Amino acid sequence: MATDLAPPPVKAVPRKPRRRDRLSVGAALLRYRWLYLMLLPGLVYFAIFKYLPMYGLTIAFQDFVPFLGYSGSEWVGLAHFQDLFTGPDFGRLLGNTLILALLMIVFAFPAPIIVALMLNELRFNVLKRSIQSLVYIPHFLSWTIVASLTYLLFSVDFGVIANWIHGFVGGAKVDYVAQAEWFRPIIVMQTLWKSTGWGTIIYLAALAGVNADQYEAARMDGAGRWRQFWHVTLPAIRPTIVVMAILTSGNLLDASFEQLWLMTNSLNRSTADVFDTFVYYVGITQGGYSYATAVGLFKGVAGVVLIFGCNWLAKRLGQRGLF
Amino acid sequence: MSAKKSVGHHTSVGSRVFDALNIMLLVGLALVTVLPLLYVLAGSFATESEIASRPFFLWPEKFVTSTYEYIFATDTFVRALITTIVVTAVGAVVQVILTLTMAYPLAKRYLPGRTLVLNLVIFTLVFSGGMIPTYLVVRDLGLLNSYWALILPLAINPFYLIIVKSFFQELPQALEEAARIDGCNEMGVFFKIVLPLSKPIIATFSLFYAVGIWNDYMSPLLYIDDNSKWTLQVIVRQLTSANAENALASLDSVFFPVEGLKFAVVVIATLPILFFYPFLQKHFAKGVLIGSVKE
Numbered sequence A: 001m002a003t004d005l006a007p008p009p010v011k012a013v014p015r016k017p018r019r020r021d022r023l024s025v026g027a028a029l030l031r032y033r034w035l036y037l038m039l040l041p042g043l044v045y046f047a048i049f050k051y052l053p054m055y056g057l058t059i060a061f062q063d064f065v066p067f068l069g070y071s072g073s074e075w076v077g078l079a080h081f082q083d084l085f086t087g088p089d090f091g092r093l094l095g096n097t098l099i100l101a102l103l104m105i106v107f108a109f110p111a112p113i114i115v116a117l118m119l120n121e122l123r124f125n126v127l128k129r130s131i132q133s134l135v136y137i138p139h140f141l142s143w144t145i146v147a148s149l150t151y152l153l154f155s156v157d158f159g160v161i162a163n164w165i166h167g168f169v170g171g172a173k174v175d176y177v178a179q180a181e182w183f184r185p186i187i188v189m190q191t192l193w194k195s196t197g198w199g200t201i202i203y204l205a206a207l208a209g210v211n212a213d214q215y216e217a218a219r220m221d222g223a224g225r226w227r228q229f230w231h232v233t234l235p236a237i238r239p240t241i242v243v244m245a246i247l248t249s250g251n252l253l254d255a256s257f258e259q260l261w262l263m264t265n266s267l268n269r270s271t272a273d274v275f276d277t278f279v280y281y282v283g284i285t286q287g288g289y290s291y292a293t294a295v296g297l298f299k300g301v302a303g304v305v306l307i308f309g310c311n312w313l314a315k316r317l318g319q320r321g322l323f
Numbered sequence B: 001m002s003a004k005k006s007v008g009h010h011t012s013v014g015s016r017v018f019d020a021l022n023i024m025l026l027v028g029l030a031l032v033t034v035l036p037l038l039y040v041l042a043g044s045f046a047t048e049s050e051i052a053s054r055p056f057f058l059w060p061e062k063f064v065t066s067t068y069e070y071i072f073a074t075d076t077f078v079r080a081l082i083t084t085i086v087v088t089a090v091g092a093v094v095q096v097i098l099t100l101t102m103a104y105p106l107a108k109r110y111l112p113g114r115t116l117v118l119n120l121v122i123f124t125l126v127f128s129g130g131m132i133p134t135y136l137v138v139r140d141l142g143l144l145n146s147y148w149a150l151i152l153p154l155a156i157n158p159f160y161l162i163i164v165k166s167f168f169q170e171l172p173q174a175l176e177e178a179a180r181i182d183g184c185n186e187m188g189v190f191f192k193i194v195l196p197l198s199k200p201i202i203a204t205f206s207l208f209y210a211v212g213i214w215n216d217y218m219s220p221l222l223y224i225d226d227n228s229k230w231t232l233q234v235i236v237r238q239l240t241s242a243n244a245e246n247a248l249a250s251l252d253s254v255f256f257p258v259e260g261l262k263f264a265v266v267v268i269a270t271l272p273i274l275f276f277y278p279f280l281q282k283h284f285a286k287g288v289l290i291g292s293v294k295e
Helices: A025-031 A033-061 A079-086 A090-108 A110-121 A125-140 A143-154 A160-169 A180-208 A212-220 A225-254 A257-263 A275-285 A289-316 B013-044 B048-053 B066-072 B075-106 B114-126 B131-140 B158-170 B173-181 B186-197 B199-215 B218-223 B232-240 B244-249 B258-294
Strands: none
Touching: A025 A033, A033 A079, A033 A289, A033 B075, A033 B114, A033 B131, A033 B186, A079 A090, A079 A289, A090 A110, A090 A180, A090 A225, A090 A275, A110 A125, A110 A180, A110 A225, A110 B013, A125 A180, A125 B013, A125 B258, A143 A160, A143 A180, A143 A257, A143 B013, A143 B199, A143 B232, A143 B258, A180 A225, A180 A257, A180 B013, A212 A225, A225 A289, A257 A275, A257 B218, A275 A289, A275 B131, A275 B218, A289 B131, B013 B258, B048 B258, B066 B075, B066 B258, B075 B114, B075 B158, B075 B186, B075 B199, B075 B232, B114 B158, B131 B218, B158 B199, B173 B186, B186 B199, B199 B232, B199 B258, B218 B232, B232 B258
16 A cells, blocks of 8 residues: 555656656557456446445535435535534534544554464464464454354343353343443454454564564573563564554544444443444434435544544654555 | 573573463463354254253253254245355355456556556545445445345455455566467456466455455345345344344244244354355465555
């Protein structure tokens, strides 16, 4: 990604004049007609399913009536945004979204780093590989499965985990999946279970790239295991951590729609409602297309601001950014 | 760094305690990962009373298959299973073809306009129209309640596209040149030279896409209203969610293994993934790394 977004080099390297400098559009189309023909279906896909919806964002500024279409509907300017910011839902949505994002930063982001470092210290290769194979599995399971497992394990009647907790704590039985205060812990647990193992891969790859000589040299200097870890291992994965942090920042507000929607019910909505699920609720189930689009657009723009902000911050702190 | 005292790597007590703790924690993590899955598998073969009475087990006391017999005798399940298999297979083929044909021209550095297209693709990773505008496009295309709505809106994953593009760029160009000199046009080069060299990556991304469609819950939620067109993930959701009773009431039979059903349907939705898992693990890991290192 980084290379493609990089600006062209300022100093022109002397080289043969490139074909593209000389070809007119028509000549290029003719000369590369087969390549362009192959490109066409993909372009049509991106035009229809990616860029047409971006044009469709204009309905956030209209009172969209499907019958009248994008051009016929009445323009209302920022009315929907005004409704959103002054309405009763905004505080709850923003709060829930930000708290979930914060919990992800605190728990879900460091977990793969820690597990990767632990695996890196494991010297029995067979054991290491077996553990890796097992912890990767949940990544491939759907959120539906994860949600079902949660319901099965935490159900009041026969849920294994619910019963264990009940055995330890006593008191009245708790229906965890229907409690507003248990929503966030359950979401965090699900995310940790599903993503931690898979998340280690990228860090393990960075760790595998560390030259063994560096450890050797550190040992020669009298560094123990802890200091080798501190001075060799950690610096080796720092660039990876920074890149992953920037990437994560872009997705922070996209609090996984499927996961949250599957765990939301009428009893826990006070903590469960976030922008994404609210958009579905208002837009699809109630048909409030324009308002829902405005909410989605606000979230999307906030996400872009976040990712560029974090990238800028990373560069300010002397790290290599993403772009 | 001070050269005070060389701490032996494998000898010091602290180091050994750390190793022991480390192993215990990691094994514990692995167990936490797989035990729920094994429990559900065991539960799907257990009787209703055993599920209700035993707190946790990995092997049922009384091994019964009545739940599965019930499932495979019920139209709703069988139809959903067949639907999901067909949509997954057709969808993966369509998606992989679209991805390959778009990636190939983008791998040609000399193609005018290539950078513009790549940037347009990358922009979609940062910003998108979002749920409602996409829904309206799908609806305007008349794809609501069509299986194509589960396939086309996700036809090209930009990440996969970029990985495949990088793969094509790494292919030896000499072969392609030779074919061109022999009078092949680009299409011929693609089919005769490039595709045969790309079998591993084609297999990998077919599975990538297949897993995506198989696991997809959002698309059927958004685009499919018709109960007779439910996919497996929707069935799983309907049966195990908090308000499962409504869904259960709509089933064909009055008597059925309520709890066992939940376990078994989770198993059925999971098994194909686990079946392909060894292959997935090997190639997905590679794919992730190619994507992150190259781009």
